[in-house]
Amino acid sequence: MEELQEPYWKQIHYRDSTIVDLHAHPSLKVSLFKKTLTRGHRAAKMFDPFSVRTDISKLRKGGLDAMLSVIYAPEAQIAEDCKPLGILRYVMPSTWRKIFEQPYFDVANQMLDEMEKAVEDAGPDLRMAHSVTELNAILEMGENRPIAVVHCIEGANSLSEDLDSVQHFFDRGVAYITLAHFYPNGVAYPCYPFPEPMQVGDCFQPDHDLTPGLTTLGEQVVEKMTDLGMLIDVSHCTPAARERVYDIVGNRAPLMATHVGAYEINPDPYNLTDWEIRKIADTGGIVGVIFMNYWLMPHETGRGINFITHTLRHFKNVGGIDHVGIGSDFDGFTDPPDDLKDASELPKLTQRLVAEGYTSEEIGKIWGGNALRVLREGWKKQ
Numbered sequence: 403m404e405e406l407q408e409p410y411w412k413q414i415h416y417r418d419s420t421i422v423d424l425h426a427h428p429s430l431k432v433s434l435f436k437k438t439l440t441r442g443h444r445a446a447k448m449f450d451p452f453s454v455r456t457d458i459s460k461l462r463k464g465g466l467d468a469m470l471s472v473i474y475a476p477e478a479q480i481a482e483d484c485k486p487l488g489i490l491r492y493v494m495p496s497t498w499r500k501i502f503e504q505p506y507f508d509v510a511n512q513m514l515d516e517m518e519k520a521v522e523d524a525g526p527d528l529r530m531a532h533s534v535t536e537l538n539a540i541l542e543m544g545e546n547r548p549i550a551v552v553h554c555i556e557g558a559n560s561l562s563e564d565l566d567s568v569q570h571f572f573d574r575g576v577a578y579i580t581l582a583h584f585y586p587n588g589v590a591y592p593c594y595p596f597p598e599p600m601q602v603g604d605c606f607q608p609d610h611d612l613t614p615g616l617t618t619l620g621e622q623v624v625e626k627m628t629d630l631g632m633l634i635d636v637s638h639c640t641p642a643a644r645e646r647v648y649d650i651v652g653n654r655a656p657l658m659a660t661h662v663g664a665y666e667i668n669p670d671p672y673n674l675t676d677w678e679i680r681k682i683a684d685t686g687g688i689v690g691v692i693f694m695n696y697w698l699m700p701h702e703t704g705r706g707i708n709f710i711t712h713t714l715r716h717f718k719n720v721g722g723i724d725h726v727g728i729g730s731d732f733d734g735f736t737d738p739p740d741d742l743k744d745a746s747e748l749p750k751l752t753q754r755l756v757a758e759g760y761t762s763e764e765i766g767k768i769w770g771g772n773a774l775r776v777l778r779e780g781w782k783k784q
């Protein structure tokens with residue numbers, strides 16, 4: 403009997419490409435809700451903070467090779483900004499104390515510890531990579547190797563306004579810091595991050611002041627990260643803060659915007675203008691497309707692979723195929739597209755890219771080739 407040939411897209415996804423997610427948040431589910439990654443979880447189509455979209459079975463099914471695992475020490479303003487959330491103090495008292503009654507620096511370190519433990523508990527399926535050397539070693543292990551997990555931090559509030567924290571996290575193996583997140587943090591000012599559907603009642607009312615950029619400490623942090631060889635992610639920064647980062651770093655290090663959309667397609671200040679896409683490409687950096695319709699192209703439909711590929715094509719046309727990547731933002735309290743709702747569905751994107759005429763080489767660059775190049779060039783931790 404003639405053997406059935408493996409579909410072309412399968413070969414590209416599972417064999418030819420190294421699949422890297424530039425931005426995912428399993429740590430939030432591990433640290434806040436004590437979820438284990440070794441169990442298969444339900445992943446809802448709608449916005450659901452309790453869904454787990456990056457457990458091991460999903461990562462394996464999705465063919466993931468490396469995950470940039472991002473920790474976030476929740477900012478105290480969240481509870482002030484949305485009073486009803488104050489109830490969590492009574493519903494989840496130990497979590498509340500853990501995240502809101504310690505310095506951010508300590509919370510961040512605890513979350514890094516908890517992620518390390520989750521990776522250890524996962525046995526042969528996951529392994530921490532604290533440096534490029536360790537990352538390369540894992541990727542060279544051959545079939546059924548562990549998925550490499552790399553620490554990253556979102557929100558420079560985790561530095562607790564101390565420049566020395568940069569060195570500390572670099573030494574711990576943190577590859578990049580996303581400078582801004584939801585609120586001003588002593589380093590950088592953010593774009594308004596909450597989608598309209600979250601602005602219910604008095605919660606999360608937008609503040610649209612986009613004029614501030616980096617603080618003086620922020621400029622020192624950017625300088626220090628560049629000197630050390632720690633990558634800088636400009637996602638969430640105001641356009642003014644992003645521009646300041648481009649000026650300070652120049653061409654000394656590859657820059658990243660790990661989970662964004664294109665301003666030309668959806669004119670929200672969170673998204674990158676064409677000028678910025680070229681600017682980041684000039685540094686040898688990478689622009690990762692986020693899996694969330696609200697930022698890519700707000701639309702009545704829940705489906706979103708089309709918007710992802712539309713944005714990818716724009717990034718490619720403007721910055722070039724060598725500067726495009728994927729930052730799903732899974733488990734980051736996002737609302738991913740219904741047709742790409744968790745890590746197990748990543749191969750659907752490859753299938754679509756093949757249908758749109760991308761070559762195997764191009765798809766390999768989008769999925770991981772570019773991300774690995776940026777890590778190898780810009781992350782100087784030995």
Ligand SMILES: [Zn+2]
Nearest residue numbers: 556638661734
């Ligand atoms: Zn984010």
